[in-house]
Amino acid sequence: MAIRFHNTLTRRVEEFVPGRPGEVRMYHCGPTVYSTPHIGNYRTFLLGDLLRRFLEWKGLRVLQVMNLTDVGHLLDDAEEGEDKLEAAAKKAKKTAWEIAEHYTQEFFEGLDYLGFKRAHHYPKATTHVAEMIAMIEVLEQKGLAYKVPSGNVYFEIAKFPAYGRLSGNTAEELEAGARIEVNPEKRDPRDFALWKIDAHHQMQWDSPWGRGFPGWHIECSAMSKKYLGESFDLHTGGEDNVFPHHECEIAQSEGASGKPFVRHWMHARHLLVDATKMSKRLGNVHTAQSLRAKGYSGEALRVALQKAHYREPLNFTLAGLDEAEKKVARYRDVAERLASAAAPGAATGTAAAAPSSAMATLLSDLRGRFEAALDDDLNVSVAFAVLDEAVGEANRRAPQGADAAAHLALLRELWSVFGLVEKSLESAALADAQVQALIDEREAARKRRDFKRADEIRVLLKERGIELLDGKDGVRFKRSSDRPGGDAKS
RNA sequence: GGGGGCAUCGCCAAGUGGUAAGGCAACGGAUUGCAAAUCCGUUAUCCCCGGUUCAAAUCCGGGUGCCCCCUCCA
Structure with a gap:
């Protein structure tokens, strides 16, 4: 069945057709590594992971890239602004480089906790400055960029008429908004920086325009080109990235290459916590680390962050996470039940004998409805409903032997699309002789x-x-310590 | 000030013209030495007002509330 995704570019749900048959190349805007990623960041990143798993499940070959922004960018548009990395560095009495390293580490911890598939590349901005400079030079040669006396280089919006197509921000609307700061250096208030000169900045590189550092948007254009080519299939990010970040990426990439940049743009809605915006002041900022410390499993957090459609608001609460924990426990329970009902050796869900035709029909129907739901712009709510129905059927019918094995195989297949119940079975299958003796x-x-x-x-x-x-x-038994991240509540 | 989105059972959340999926919680029941798991059953007319239609949660108009973007932000 055809895959249909919402495309920010057209504001419609349309068929997703990769540029090369059977192959998908996609890029995700990753973290700026100046603080611990929070669960809102992970909701957005999870869209990328779901796409990866889903598309691979559909039989497509996926090449996945996520950038790590480790160059600090200005806190505000003013020239003398301090960037976030350096602000964090000053606070921690460390260098910007050390800060970036530390938070990159934390980011990967979060990915592991949540059971992300690793992308094929995680390019860092600081190791791709040469590529950025090369692209800026092309823009300059094409007359799309200009240098001002201070040494700063800007992209000239007036030379790229399609600017605003992604976000719907027309020039008039942008000018009508009184919030664009007037920078006398720029020919147009909407022009954005490609290269900046600032002697106070810690991170500096030599360039044709003098020693300085790259503008915020150029890294994604340069790095996506390097790993995915000038045109590719999917680009994702948080809803806040639509403007200006992705708008500027399009201008830079298409301006430089003269080719269409991205076929399909997908943006994740921001997560709410306790029905409001996350903020340090309110104390409702959760991170992977903080939830793990509370005893929650990464799988439960996955469920809690994925249970609503990516373009709908999702309100995260600890009560909701408790609920997700129960769902995951129910999944593990039925997996163990099916594993022991299947023939010994079928614990991994590989059926040796063929299931009954009734079972085959049931499983094929469930699988088809699950697929149709995700084909429809990733309708995860319906997909979870089908999954829960599949679990209910297993409990109700209590299949044995080959049927149990086949049922388990299907469940594991569907769970894997959501990144659930991937490792717990193996460890549960290990019977400890001492425990058995006590039993x-x-x-x-x-x-x-x-x-x-x-x-x-x-x-x-x-x-x-x-x-x-x-x-x-x-008697069966299970170890709460088998659960990723432990389970402090039991 | 400008642009966009959302409002469905106690909570989470599908459904976008044909008479309200699913999950959690709750309640009743089965099973049970206890505990858990599991199974069966019960629980909504869709924010408000007006309109279009044979028919609207679904379309239109007007309210109200909340969120996002326009500025670093997933």
Whole structure:
């Protein structure tokens, strides 16, 4: 079935057709590494991860790039503005480089916690200054950029008529807004910096225009070109990037190459926390690290951040995260149930024998509806509904043998698109002889109705992070420590 | 001041003209030594007002509330 995505460029949901058949090249605007990424950042990044997983599941080959902005950019448009990296550096009494390194590290910690697939490239701005300079030179040669006496180089909007197409900001509207600061250096208030000269800046590079540093927008144009080419399929970012960042990228890239830049733009809506904007003042800023410290699993956070459509507002709350934790636990439970109902050795969900035709029909129907939902501009709510139905069917029918294996295989396939229940089964399958011995002892105690001893053993194991689950077919157990990030609540 | 978006059960959230998916919570029941898991059942007329239509949560107009962008920001 055809994939349909919303395209910011046309403001419509339209068929997604890669430029090269069977291959998707996509770029995501990544973090500026001057502070710990918060869960709002991860919501946006998760759109990229979902696209990667979904497109690969659809059988497409994906080349994925996410930049790391480690050059500081100005806090405001004023010439003497201090950039964020340097502001953070001054505060921590470290260099801008050390700050960037530290927060890059934290960013990757967050990715691992949330179970991101690693992109193929994470280019850093600081190691691509040469490419940026080369692109600015091309723009200069083409007459799209100009240098002013201070040494700064600007992109001249008037020379790029398509400016404003992505955001819908027309020149008149922008001029009508009284918020554009007048910079006498610029020929037009909308012109934006390609290269800046500022002796106070820590990060400096030599360039044809003097020692300085690149403007904010040029890195994405230069790096996407290097890794994906002058034209590529998908570009994502937060909704705030539409203007001016992506608008400027288009101007630079298309101005330099003369070719269409990006086929399809997708923007993620900002996350709300407790129904309002996240802010340090309100104390509602959550990070991957802070939630992990509270005992939440990365998978639950994934669910909490992905359960609403990417273009709809999503209100994050700790209560919602608790709910997500339950959903993940339910997934793991049914996975374990199916694994033990399948033949031994089928724990990984690979069916040896063929399932019954009734089961095959059911699974194919579920799979088809799941796919149709995501094909429709990533309708995750419907996809989760199908997934939950698939889980319900497994619990209701309690399939055995090949049917159980096939059912589990489908669930694992669908979960993998959301990045869920990927590792927990393997560790759960490892039976600890010591634990088993205690379970056997408890079983013996229960048989002679010595419930006091039985409960002692339950408590003993619980203290070691192992929970016993009595069922008709025997005792199962699970370790809360198996859960990524632990589970402090149990 | 300009532009864009959203408002559906207690909470989260699908549905964009044909008579309200799903999840969580709650309640009732099954199962259970206890506990958990699981299963069955119950629970909304869609922010307000007006209009179009045989028919509207879905379209139009007017309110109200909230969010985003125009400035660094995912």
